[in-house]
Amino acid sequence: MNNTIELAIQGNKAAQTAIVNDYSERIYNLGLHFLKNEQDAEDLLQETFIKVFDNLDKFQGKSGLYTWIYRIATNIALMKLRKGKREILVDDFMENYDFPEVHRHAHSGEIPSPLIAILNDELKRELSAALERIPEKYKTVFILRDVENLSTREAAEVLSITENNVKVRLKRARTYLREELCNYFENCKSA
Amino acid sequence: MVRKFSHNDVDKLCQYLGDDLSDEKCEEIKREVNNCPDCNVILNEVKGTIELYRKALPQKSVPDSVINRLKIILQLPE
Numbered sequence: 001m002n003n004t005i006e007l008a009i010q011g012n013k014a015a016q017t018a019i020v021n022d023y024s025e026r027i028y029n030l031g032l033h034f035l036k037n038e039q040d041a042e043d044l045l046q047e048t049f050i051k052v053f054d055n056l057d058k059f060q061g062k063s064g065l066y067t068w069i070y071r072i073a074t075n076i077a078l079m080k081l082r083k084g085k086r087e088i089l090v091d092d093f094m095e096n097y098d099f100p101e102v103h104r105h106a107h108s109g110e111i112p113s114p115l116i117a118i119l120n121d122e123l124k125r126e127l128s129a130a131l132e133r134i135p136e137k138y139k140t141v142f143i144l145r146d147v148e149n150l151s152t153r154e155a156a157e158v159l160s161i162t163e164n165n166v167k168v169r170l171k172r173a174r175t176y177l178r179e180e181l182c183n184y185f186e187n188c189k190s191a
Numbered sequence: 192m193v194r195k196f197s198h199n200d201v202d203k204l205c206q207y208l209g210d211d212l213s214d215e216k217c218e219e220i221k222r223e224v225n226n227c228p229d230c231n232v233i234l235n236e237v238k239g240t241i242e243l244y245r246k247a248l249p250q251k252s253v254p255d256s257v258i259n260r261l262k263i264i265l266q267l268p269e
Binding site: 013014016017020024025028029032033038042045046049050053123124127128131142143146147174177178181182 | 236237239240241243244245247248250251252253257258260261262264265266267268
């Protein structure tokens with residue numbers, strides 16, 4: 001365990017400030033990505049660090065500090081998401097979806113890179129809506145791995161699932177989102 | 192002699208690409224994918240999808256006011 005963590009556990013304000021400064025941006029963005037608004041992201045940030053400092057003496061250094069903090073933040077974000085959120089009933093669909101047409105668009109051309117540059121508000125709304133349609137367990141893995149750039153091992157630690165589970169969920173999320181995206185572009189073409 | 196993946200192998204493996212791109216297995220797959228035009232298209236679609244989502248969910252700086260409120264709550268110096 002490094003010195004900053006040990007000092008923070010002892011109540012050293014400078015060390016605690018250093019931890020806040022190091023991780024605030026990541027946690028705030030995690031909140032924005034999960035919860036979609038700035039007030040909820042701020043609440044998440046505050047609740048996360050209150051919990052971090054209340055429990056820092058229990059941090060054993062088995063994982064990295066930032067994985068541990070992410071775990072706390074992700075759990076709080078998921079609790080907030082579950083509160084009052086309508087149940088999305090596509091979970092069974094995702095579980096049983098074997099992606100039989102994964103090559104359906106193989107000859108329609110890749111998503112053209114210039115589109116990335118002209119990502120407009122309508123497309124952003126479409127992407128956001130598509131992400132909202134996937135069940136939480138897939139969305140969580142997608143955000144942690146592909147948006148927050150955690151490794152498979154880190155995402156597994158944060159979510160307390162196996163690395164293989166992370167891979168399976170990520171594969172399903174990506175394939176579903178890719179199909180949604182392809183559908184969107186096809187609609188655009190036919191418009 | 193270099194082992195060639197069957198098309199079925201590559202189908203499955205392409206879906207995993209973008210996973211841990213530095214994995215040795217993935218590196219091998221990427222080399223093989225270059226010999227498979229369809230797989231290359233799929234790989235690029237997966238990469239494009241991830242890239243689009245990253246752009247749609249951008250990283251933002253934490254506003255100073257948010258940091259200040261956090262530090263007040265945590266009783267930390269500004």
